[in-house]
Amino acid sequence: MTNSSKTQFLKDISTAVKGRDGGLIKAEITPQDWAKQTSVTREKSRSPSANKTSNIEKLTKILEGQSATIYHLESASKVPSQIANCAKNWAKRTQNSNDPALDRGEETDPIEIAYGDNSTLKELIKGNEAMLNNDTIKLVSWPTQPLLSEGDALISLTIADAAASETGTLFMLSSNENPTPLNFLSACHIVLLPSDKICETYEEAYHSSLSHSAKNNIPRTINMISGPSRTADIEQALTLGAHGPMELNVLIYDEA
Amino acid sequence: MSQPHVSEKEQLNKGLKGRAHEALTDANLQKALSVIGKGFVNKRAMALEGCPQFKALSDRAVAIKRHTLTHLEHYLEQFEQALNAQGGQLHFASTPGQARDIITQICKEQNAKSIAKGKTMVGEEINLTHHLEDEGFECVETDLGEYLIQLRNEIPSHIIAPAVHLTREEIRDDFKTAHKSLPRDRELETPQDFVKEARGILREKFINADVGITGANLLIAETGSTTLVTNEGNGDLCSSLPNTHIVISSFEKLVPTFEDASTILRLLARSATGQAISTYTSFITGAKRPDDLTGPNNFHVVLLDNGRSQMLGSDFEDMLRCIRCGACLNHCPVYQNIGGHAYGSVYPGPMGAVLSPQFMGEKSQDLPFASSFCGRCNEVCPMQIPLTKLMRQWRQKATNKAGLVANLPMHLWASLAKRPRLYNWAMAIGLPMVSWVTKQKTITNIIPALAAWQKHRSLPNIEKKSFQVQYQTDKKNKE
Numbered sequence: 001m002t003n004s005s006k007t008q009f010l011k012d013i014s015t016a017v018k019g020r021d022g023g024l025i026k027a028e029i030t031p032q033d034w035a036k037q038t039s040v041t042r043e044k045s046r047s048p049s050a051n052k053t054s055n056i057e058k059l060t061k062i063l064e065g066q067s068a069t070i071y072h073l074e075s076a077s078k079v080p081s082q083i084a085n086c087a088k089n090w091a092k093r094t095q096n097s098n099d100p101a102l103d104r105g106e107e108t109d110p111i112e113i114a115y116g117d118n119s120t121l122k123e124l125i126k127g128n129e130a131m132l133n134n135d136t137i138k139l140v141s142w143p144t145q146p147l148l149s150e151g152d153a154l155i156s157l158t159i160a161d162a163a164a165s166e167t168g169t170l171f172m173l174s175s176n177e178n179p180t181p182l183n184f185l186s187a188c189h190i191v192l193l194p195s196d197k198i199c200e201t202y203e204e205a206y207h208s209s210l211s212h213s214a215k216n217n218i219p220r221t222i223n224m225i226s227g228p229s230r231t232a233d234i235e236q237a238l239t240l241g242a243h244g245p246m247e248l249n250v251l252i253y254d255e256a
Numbered sequence: 257m258s259q260p261h262v263s264e265k266e267q268l269n270k271g272l273k274g275r276a277h278e279a280l281t282d283a284n285l286q287k288a289l290s291v292i293g294k295g296f297v298n299k300r301a302m303a304l305e306g307c308p309q310f311k312a313l314s315d316r317a318v319a320i321k322r323h324t325l326t327h328l329e330h331y332l333e334q335f336e337q338a339l340n341a342q343g344g345q346l347h348f349a350s351t352p353g354q355a356r357d358i359i360t361q362i363c364k365e366q367n368a369k370s371i372a373k374g375k376t377m378v379g380e381e382i383n384l385t386h387h388l389e390d391e392g393f394e395c396v397e398t399d400l401g402e403y404l405i406q407l408r409n410e411i412p413s414h415i416i417a418p419a420v421h422l423t424r425e426e427i428r429d430d431f432k433t434a435h436k437s438l439p440r441d442r443e444l445e446t447p448q449d450f451v452k453e454a455r456g457i458l459r460e461k462f463i464n465a466d467v468g469i470t471g472a473n474l475l476i477a478e479t480g481s482t483t484l485v486t487n488e489g490n491g492d493l494c495s496s497l498p499n500t501h502i503v504i505s506s507f508e509k510l511v512p513t514f515e516d517a518s519t520i521l522r523l524l525a526r527s528a529t530g531q532a533i534s535t536y537t538s539f540i541t542g543a544k545r546p547d548d549l550t551g552p553n554n555f556h557v558v559l560l561d562n563g564r565s566q567m568l569g570s571d572f573e574d575m576l577r578c579i580r581c582g583a584c585l586n587h588c589p590v591y592q593n594i595g596g597h598a599y600g601s602v603y604p605g606p607m608g609a610v611l612s613p614q615f616m617g618e619k620s621q622d623l624p625f626a627s628s629f630c631g632r633c634n635e636v637c638p639m640q641i642p643l644t645k646l647m648r649q650w651r652q653k654a655t656n657k658a659g660l661v662a663n664l665p666m667h668l669w670a671s672l673a674k675r676p677r678l679y680n681w682a683m684a685i686g687l688p689m690v691s692w693v694t695k696q697k698t699i700t701n702i703i704p705a706l707a708a709w710q711k712h713r714s715l716p717n718i719e720k721k722s723f724q725v726q727y728q729t730d731k732k733n734k735e
Binding site: 010035229231 | 292323326328329332334348349400404418419423424448452454458459479481489490492495496513515532534535536539540543545548559561567570573
């Protein structure tokens with residue numbers, strides 16, 4: 001905006017700040033010291049204690065309490081078949097629904113799963129492509145195939161970059177392989193979560209996810225997701241599927 | 257959806273007392289309000305039980321905000337630089353008018369027709385939606401609660417549950433009137449029915465929107481990120497689908513780092529809805545990256561002052577720590593009984609009674625009087641804001657302004673209390689009379705103030721002799 005409005009804005013702040021009790025300001029540490037203190041705690045959260053089993057248990061318990069469904073897979077090789085199962089179960093559950101938002105068109109059409117052309121995912125399904133590309137199920141890349149309304153794909157598939165067990169929270173970083181709308185536009189969301197990406201705190205999850213992200217640069221969007229979409233705006237009654245997914249399936253597996 | 261404000265103005269003219277009286281006799285509103293205790297209050301209590309470190313987090317959060325507000329200019333500068341580095345633009349608005357103009361300008365530059373809007377209290381503060389509609393844009397509220405009140409042309413009655421005052425029956429009527437394309441005899445019974453219908457209607461709005469507008473719960477100086485907390489996911493669609501995304505916020509939302517944001521996030525949902533965390537918390541930093549498939553090409557953050565800078569350096573600086581969780585509303589016996597609209601301000605309840613006189617001036621000068629000073633708001637505030645103390649200060653200001661006549665009884669009392677001999681003499685004569693009168697029901701039932709008092713409780717028995725006299729007598733007897 002124009003410089004004058006910025007000048008006025010900052011002038012109002014600095015004028016008011018001058019009215020402060022000088023003693024109070026001196027008692028407050030400088031921004032440089034604040035940054036130093038933060039870097040100490042940040043180092044600690046970059047090397048968290050390895051409580052893998054308890055973190056997985058805690059994350060599972062809390063996420064289930066927040067209406068998500070968790071699947072523990074023996075190995076990464078089970079991922080493609082479990083994706084297919086989730087998709088088929090979803091189609092079966094919503095088959096006789098009279099909700100137009102869940103109408104995927106002709107019964108005989110394949111069930112479409114939208115994903116973001118993700119290299120990790122391609123690696124995971126290598127050799128099992130047929131499981132997710134046949135007469136009943138089809139992987140479609142978004143946004144080539146929309147994910148919006150009647151007749152479109154209703155299921156989305158994304159990969160979590162980290163998770164924090166403290167509140168059952170998945171961390172999803174936006175990229176060309178993981179576009180943000182895939183986390184919100186579908187009716188049924190399937191998330192792949194490698195077990196060694198499960199941390200305890202937000203800080204641990206945040207820094208571990210960023211350390212893996214491309215160019216170590218902060219992405220446009222980081223979504224922390226802790227269950228399916230919900231609202232309580234109608235008489236404070238909890239209702240799932242407000243604008244985002246009605247269902248959240250999390251597949252936890254050990255990376256080979 | 258034009259012709260707003262008419263009913264609002266009428267409401268304002270009624271004054272707090274008039275509006276409160278209407279609220280208390282509105283059966284629908286009372287039914288809707290009755291769920292607050294069972295809902296928010298109990299859920300918050302359970303959430304805190306599951307978080308033994310809550311007090312420590314609260315202390316830390318207070319320290320974070322104190323630090324940021326002390327070095328506000330530094331952190332504003334840092335935020336702007338980081339934001340610019342990611343293709344975002346920061347705008348400064350000293351007044352609501354400036355904020356509205358900046359946003360209108362951006363929408364016009366983009367040749368926008370339709371705008372999808374998430375819930376933002378700063379947006380409510382500057383009456384943004386009505387303004388954009390008046391400017392000729394289609395501006396749709398996408399938070400379900402905000403959508404419900406947009407259909408009715410009302411202001412929110414709660415800062416996190418804008419439509420908490422509405423019953424299912426009222427919503428059904430509004431949906432049948434507004435959604436004309438759907439069959440008239442369709443079933444709208446369960447909350448699920450309503451949510452499904454709104455989802456279908458609003459989905460189209462997201463996809464066709466040229467501009468998305470959201471608020472921000474926190475701004476992170478280090479990375480230039482804006483933080484968006486929702487349960488529905490509507491804000492995330494507003495921020496990721498349209499080609500332009502505008503965030504409207506205010507400078508007190510700043511914190512230095514992600515770590516500091518995390519601390520406050522751990523308090524926010526627990527205090528607000530009783531969830532450990534809201535379903536979606538998103539950190540949005542700048543415009544889309546070059547290789548992203550989606551995301552806005554234009555990203556703007558508008559910061560509103562509107563009197564906030566005047567609170568800096570005064571006792572009211574404490575109020576700038578507010579994270580808009582709504583716990584003080586939910587626990588306030590006055591709010592629980594009269595609801596949000598009776599306050600006549602977009603910010604109701606104890607936090608509104610402190611903020612509104614600052615933002616709205618004389619129009620809301622009576623709000624700080626809507627409190628019994630029971631102090632529940634102070635106890636439940638995760639940011640430890642002394643709300644009753646600040647309300648008392650507003651009362652003091654209002655009373656000082658009211659002039660000599662209004663303050664006469666207090667002046668008389670003060671001059672009596674300063675003269676002990678005169679005081680004792682007045683008591684010796686006055687007390688037996690008062691004591692006799694209060695026992696005469698035939699008399700007390702005629703005196704208007706006393707009659708009103710006795711509707712709900714009985715008058716205390718007034719002793720004939722003052723405490724001082726009784727004490728002296730007792731002392732003499734013992735000797």
